[in-house]
Amino acid sequence: MFTNILGYPRIGGHRELKKACESYWAGESTLRDLQLTAKEIRRHNWLLQQQAGIDLIPCNDFSFYDQVLDMCLTVSAIPERFHPLVEQQQFPETDLLFAMARGYQKDGYDITAMEMTKWFDTNYHYIVPEFYANQQFNLLSDKIVNECREAIQAGIQPKPVILGPVSFLLCGKEKEEGFHRIDLLKNLLPVYKKLMQQLDELNIRTIQFDEPYLSLNLTDAERKGVVYTYNELSKVTPRISILLASYFECYGENLTTVLGLPVQTIHLDLVRCSSQLDDILATDFAKSDKKLSLGVIDGRNIWKNDFENSLKLIQKAVAAIGTDRIMIAPSCSLLHVPCDLSFETALPAEIKNWLSFAKQKVEEVVALKQLATNAAGAAALLDENKQAIASRRTSPLIHKTHVKERVAAITDADAHRNSVFASRRQQQQALLKLPLFPTTTIGSFPQTADIRQLRAQLKKGSITLEAYNTAIKASTETCVRMQEELNIDVLVHGEFERNDMVEYFGEQLEGYVFTKNGWVQSYGSRCVKPPVIFGDVERKAPMTVEWTSYAQSLTNRPMKGMLTGPVTILQWSFVRDDQPRETTTMQIALAIRDEVSDLEKAGIKVIQIDEPAIREGLPLRKENWAAYLQWAVKAFKVSSCSVEDSTQIHTHMCYSEFNDIIDSIAAMDADVITIETSRSQMELLDAFADFKYPNEIGPGVYDIHSPRVPTVQEMEQLLQKAADVIPVEHLWVNPDCGLKTRKWPETKQALQNMVEAAAKARAKAGVVVA
Numbered sequence: 081m082f083t084n085i086l087g088y089p090r091i092g093g094h095r096e097l098k099k100a101c102e103s104y105w106a107g108e109s110t111l112r113d114l115q116l117t118a119k120e121i122r123r124h125n126w127l128l129q130q131q132a133g134i135d136l137i138p139c140n141d142f143s144f145y146d147q148v149l150d151m152c153l154t155v156s157a158i159p160e161r162f163h164p165l166v167e168q169q170q171f172p173e174t175d176l177l178f179a180m181a182r183g184y185q186k187d188g189y190d191i192t193a194m195e196m197t198k199w200f201d202t203n204y205h206y207i208v209p210e211f212y213a214n215q216q217f218n219l220l221s222d223k224i225v226n227e228c229r230e231a232i233q234a235g236i237q238p239k240p241v242i243l244g245p246v247s248f249l250l251c252g253k254e255k256e257e258g259f260h261r262i263d264l265l266k267n268l269l270p271v272y273k274k275l276m277q278q279l280d281e282l283n284i285r286t287i288q289f290d291e292p293y294l295s296l297n298l299t300d301a302e303r304k305g306v307v308y309t310y311n312e313l314s315k316v317t318p319r320i321s322i323l324l325a326s327y328f329e330c331y332g333e334n335l336t337t338v339l340g341l342p343v344q345t346i347h348l349d350l351v352r353c354s355s356q357l358d359d360i361l362a363t364d365f366a367k368s369d370k371k372l373s374l375g376v377i378d379g380r381n382i383w384k385n386d387f388e389n390s391l392k393l394i395q396k397a398v399a400a401i402g403t404d405r406i407m408i409a410p411s412c413s414l415l416h417v418p419c420d421l422s423f424e425t426a427l428p429a430e431i432k433n434w435l436s437f438a439k440q441k442v443e444e445v446v447a448l449k450q451l452a453t454n455a456a457g458a459a460a461l462l463d464e465n466k467q468a469i470a471s472r473r474t475s476p477l478i479h480k481t482h483v484k485e486r487v488a489a490i491t492d493a494d495a496h497r498n499s500v501f502a503s504r505r506q507q508q509q510a511l512l513k514l515p516l517f518p519t520t521t522i523g524s525f526p527q528t529a530d531i532r533q534l535r536a537q538l539k540k541g542s543i544t545l546e547a548y549n550t551a552i553k554a555s556t557e558t559c560v561r562m563q564e565e566l567n568i569d570v571l572v573h574g575e576f577e578r579n580d581m582v583e584y585f586g587e588q589l590e591g592y593v594f595t596k597n598g599w600v601q602s603y604g605s606r607c608v609k610p611p612v613i614f615g616d617v618e619r620k621a622p623m624t625v626e627w628t629s630y631a632q633s634l635t636n637r638p639m640k641g642m643l644t645g646p647v648t649i650l651q652w653s654f655v656r657d658d659q660p661r662e663t664t665t666m667q668i669a670l671a672i673r674d675e676v677s678d679l680e681k682a683g684i685k686v687i688q689i690d691e692p693a694i695r696e697g698l699p700l701r702k703e704n705w706a707a708y709l710q711w712a713v714k715a716f717k718v719s720s721c722s723v724e725d726s727t728q729i730h731t732h733m734c735y736s737e738f739n740d741i742i743d744s745i746a747a748m749d750a751d752v753i754t755i756e757t758s759r760s761q762m763e764l765l766d767a768f769a770d771f772k773y774p775n776e777i778g779p780g781v782y783d784i785h786s787p788r789v790p791t792v793q794e795m796e797q798l799l800q801k802a803a804d805v806i807p808v809e810h811l812w813v814n815p816d817c818g819l820k821t822r823k824w825p826e827t828k829q830a831l832q833n834m835v836e837a838a839a840k841a842r843a844k845a846g847v848v849v850a
């Protein structure tokens with residue numbers, strides 16, 4: 081029996097990589113400093129796993145930015161606009177990587193960044209490869225070989241983790257018409273083969289190819305591509321065994337294909353889908369000599385593993401195929417969980433004893449092997465584990481009868497507004513008296529270093545709550561005045577008091593705990609600290625009313641109340657695994673519903689409930705979509721429908737494709753939806769136009785991910801494009817998303833241009849309408 085880790089977090093226990101990258105980008109340290117930090121993180125991770133007793137230790141799970149982007153450099157999939165950089169003598173590979181990820185505005189260049197999107201159903205974002213018909217590839221970056229060499233020097237026998245050719249292609253996008261990216265396999269495979277030969281020369285004995293697309297519904301052509309790929313790769317060398325890994329779901333209808341591949345080991349995500357073990361053992365799999373990597377430990381969540389449960393699965397597999405063909409593993413890479421629970425010194429002891437972060441999960445993998453092989457002394461590990469599991473199962477901290485009863489008592493009427501949109505619209509117009517093309521923003525304004533520092537000081541106790549509040553109030557007032565001066569119609573308070581749009585609410589809700597150092601990579605150097613939902617969720621007291629009322633008191637214009645929606649709060653937290661996600665979401669929905677009612681009572685006329693993660697929560701397999709969408713939409717409606725007709729409900733979504741779920745978005749029945757559309761030049765809007773989306777809509781007119789200030793003219797053109805497909809009286813004018821990652825000067829200028837573009841659009845429409 082072997083122990084296997086699919087990938088380990090690369091940010092460093094105290095976000096060393098984030099800090100090193102940002103300091104390098106700011107010109108405050110050298111590339112060598114950055115590389116030393118990276119090397120130290122890798123070494124630390126390898127030795128930690130070696131000392132714990134892991135047999136298959138991953139390498140190439142490190143990345144300065146993203147593993148998909150790394151693969152672009154490995155196979156030389158570099159978009160043409162970056163070629164001038166490649167051709168420069170001695171342009172460092174790491175700088176090229178950062179240029180592709182973040183754009184390059186220096187030395188007379190102005191090159192836009194590559195697109196970024198969600199990694200399956202996680203809150204991790206990857207860089208989207210760009211593909212062209214007949215594209216040629218060649219082995220460019222030595223990163224994989226170098227990292228293997230570095231591991232060997234550190235005394236490790238590493239297992240390189242490499243994004244498989246099929247998933248690499250499917251992760252990307254065609255940048256011209258007339259071909260499908262899967263057609264590029266023929267050109268791509270020689271590079272993978274060459275790489276395997278180089279790894280063979282280094283004495284690498286196992287390669288993990290990640291093919292997470294095997295968890296999705298594939299077309300026949302894509303499935304054929306899988307068969308072709310692994311037939312080809314299996315011929316390269318008999319000395320390397322291939323471990324094929326997919327995760328986040330079952331192999332589903334791809335299972336037969338997968339079992340027939342000439343690979344030596346198949347990894348199973350048994351956390352998301354334990355039934356596939358039965359499916360496999362029901363075939364004549366036992367007669368083969370293939371191994372199974374049993375992903376029994378949750379790589380996506382932070383709960384201590386239930387050893388008894390895992391042992392049942394392991395023993396079932398052992399009974400069928402013996403111990404020698406089994407690996408014990410987490411369900412997926414540990415990238416999605418924080419590094420080390422032992423840094424958490426402030427968690428309640430009882431709750432801390434239920435948790436396990438990356439380092440602890442490594443130990444759990446080893447403990448399970450010891451238990452499954454009856455190693456001496458292992459029994460004590462089981463006893464300890466049983467106690468922790470029992471403590472969580474029976475803890476009075478978790479269950480609240482009144483919360484459960486309230487969820488059970490939700491009626492259909494709770495999930496519907498009093499009147500249909502057309503009638504609500506009239507009442508809202510009478511009250512708000514907004515012009516055509518009303519302008520607004522999505523909520524946050526620049527989170528500058530001084531605001532973050534203020535919060536850090538408050539946490540440390542070096543300033544008082546009073547001093548903190550005074551400073552945040554001052555920022556809020558400045559922000560409100562500025563919006564008035566810019567002549568924006570519906571204002572926001574700026575979200576200066578919030579560390580994060582989910583963590584902020586988690587900190588105020590019962591049933592939640594939050595960590596001090598539970599950072600997880602979201603994209604590049606940006607991290608999030610997902611709060612932990614351990615019990616029934618309940619709102620103790622109003623969460624945003626004071627700040628919103630304060631902001632409203634500063635102005636006569638409508639101030640938008642700003643809340644995060646129940647699905648997004650769920651999706652971006654670590655969630656309970658002892659009840660359906662639907663149940664937890666409904667509890668959160670009721671908490672948000674109460675907040676909405678309190679904001680309304682406080683005189684707030686416009687309330688935005690952000691749901692940027694509603695698309696990301698969509699199950700990976702289509703057969704599960706309908707059930708999810710049904711409860712996700714209901715949760716939003718439960719949170720938003722307590723209000724009077726005259727109160728205007730907004731929602732906001734970003735990082736999403738909408739075409740395939742547009743009817744559910746319409747069913748949410750928000751009075752106004754703002755969406756990210758500018759990067760795709762309003763392409764996304766087609767879904768809303770084709771569907772004849774009934775309510776009002778604010779298609780983002782500028783890309784907030786870039787410091788670039790858009791011109792009046794280009795925003796006017798985008799508005800024109802929108803007006804061509806959406807009735808003008810339904811259109812709003814706003815940026816793509818919140819402005820928290822932006823700096824002040826560019827924000828002001830961009831908003832000024834935006835308001836001017838709206839005025840021009842108004843004048844133009846006025847002529848047509850009149």
Ligand SMILES: Nc1nc2c(c(=O)[nH]1)N[C@@H](CNc1ccc(C(=O)N[C@@H](CCC(=O)N[C@@H](CCC(=O)N[C@@H](CCC(=O)O)C(=O)O)C(=O)O)C(=O)O)cc1)CN2
Binds near residue numbers: 532
């Ligand atoms: N949860 C979540 N998921 C999301 C998004 C989101 O907004 N939230 N947006 C999308 C992803 N976009 C993102 C955009 C920005 C950041 C981001 O800026 N993260 C910050 C951390 C934000 C935070 O929690 N800040 C805290 C603590 C910040 C901190 O690092 N403090 C310092 C001390 C302060 C200092 O001196 O700077 C420390 O602890 O060392 C605060 O403001 O209070 C970062 O990586 O730097 C993350 C994701 C999708 N997923």
Ligand code: MET
Binds near residue numbers: 523734
């Ligand atoms: C990721 S969606 C962000 C919405 C939030 N209200 C903000 O403006 O930051």
Ligand SMILES: [Zn+2]
Binds near residue numbers: 522818
């Ligand atoms: Zn957004």
